[in-house]
Amino acid sequence: MSGKYRPCAVLLLICLFAFSIAGCVRGEEEPAPLSIEGQKIVVWDAVEPTFPDAPSYQASVAAIVERFEKEHEVDIDLRFMTRQEIDQYLEEGKTQSGEAPSLVHSTEWPVFHDAYRDVTQDVDPSAFIDAASHYWTRDGKLYGIPAYIHWFGTAVEASTVAGDLSEVLAEGAWLDVIAGKTGYWYDSQAFLRCVLDWPENGWTPESIVSYLKWVKEHYGSPVEDPLALWQDSVVQALSPVNPFLLRWINTSEGAKMRLLPTAGPNGSSRFYYTVPGYIVLGDSPAERRCAALLGQLLAQNLGRWAVRVLGCVPANVEDMSFYHLECGWSYSDRMTLLEQLESYSLTVPTQRESQVRFKISQTCQDSLKGFFNGDIPEQELIDKIQGILSGE
Structure with missing residues (x-):
């Protein structure tokens, strides 16, 4: 190769090498999203009460599921369950109604179980107000899709x-x-x-x-x-x-x-x-991604329903304007609640924590009247509570 062409050849090789490296970097940073086409999942949602002049929650969920099925070419088995059935399944992992769910409503008293899947890869925690995302975060991972406060x-x-x-x-x-x-x-x-x-x-x-x-x-x-x-x-x-x-x-x-x-x-x-939301379960990555994508839609829908019907605070940041328009509270009451939420640090309790708190509550209920009228001494009640905390 003559000297006058050698610099051009070197420059060409450098450019080709740079483009190949850039392609590799882009490939690593932006992998193709996992396909959920053809997935079939079972969804357990909770039955919500009906109030006068309020939209039907069940109808809105069914419409969302139908659109999701058509858009992603998936099959969703939607079931509305009682809160008792949901709590029992999450605690025992057994169902009497057929196939186990991949997406479950948490109920208004969420409990953290080891079977819950990390949804951080499919759900952006910054999409929610801090009180909501913090509630469902453990060890830096998001384990629930928040719906509302x-x-x-x-x-x-x-x-x-x-x-x-x-x-x-x-x-x-x-x-x-x-x-x-x-x-x-x-x-x-x-x-x-x-x-x-x-x-x-x-x-x-x-x-x-x-x-x-x-x-x-x-x-x-x-x-x-x-x-x-x-x-x-x-x-x-x-x-x-x-x-x-x-x-x-x-x-x-x-x-x-x-x-x-x-x-x-x-x-x-x-x-x-507390922060009700949706829990993702299942073993298959595609199954979990399908559940997480649908869970985000259902969580936002539940949050908006709770704002309009119950006067709650939505978990989704983009729905805060909706909260101010539809909540029904005065400006002072709305802002005071939001300001208090900014400094709160509650998190979803573990199964062990929930069980202990329930047992203590039962003990205090049974002993309250006796404690108030002096029949049960203070130390006796303290000993009962300490026994529960010690696992006795």
Whole structure:
């Protein structure tokens, strides 16, 4: 080769080498997405209640599934299950209704099980508000597809506690207003969890007994039917209430109840919450990807339904404008809840944690009246709780 052509040849080789390297890099960075065509999966969703003038949740899910089947050429076996059936399956891994599901509704009391699949590869955690993604994240991996923030709080007659919610909470006077006038469900699992699930409180015998003593001092002895007492105007507040109960009260009873946080010792007043969503199961990568892609659509649909019907906060960031338009709460109440969520750090409990909390709640329910009237000494209750924590 003559000297005058040698630089051109070298330049050509360099360019060809650069293009080949670039092709390899692009191939590594952007692999072809795993095909889900031809997949067949079973989906378990939960039956949601019907309220007047509210869209049918079941119909919206069926429509989404039908579109997904056509778009991706897959076969979806959609089943609406009771929450008891879902909880039993997730705990035992057995089903009486045929093939096991690949995608499951978590219910409003999620529990983390080892069978849950990491969905981080198919679901972007940054698509959700921090409280929602953090709830389902363990060891940096996302194990559930969040749908919405399922809050718990205290329902108070709107005329009893009026004004800007942030100012009401800052002043703290509302606690004095409802002291002794609150009917509470001591047999609800939310009764203890609304206060003790927070990391700084914890499920220790001392913190549990301290909270029960606070309840006795501020709320008084438990009653069997708080709702009946409220209907008879004996009490002016109810706790703990969830979105379904508050919607039912304000719809069926024609009331105007306002949601305030769950009160607790040391001046702490917070909106407790869980984060319902969808769980991906299954062994095949294509099966799991199919479930994750559909799960994102169903989670967003459930979140929007919960906003419109229940006044909940959507997990999906892009639906926050929808929340402000459709929630039905005042601006002050909406923003106060969102601001509190920014600093919250709740996570989905493990199966062991959930079982222990349930047993402690049962023990406290059985012992509460005796503890309040002095028949059960404080140390005896502490010993019972310690026995549960120790696995006795």
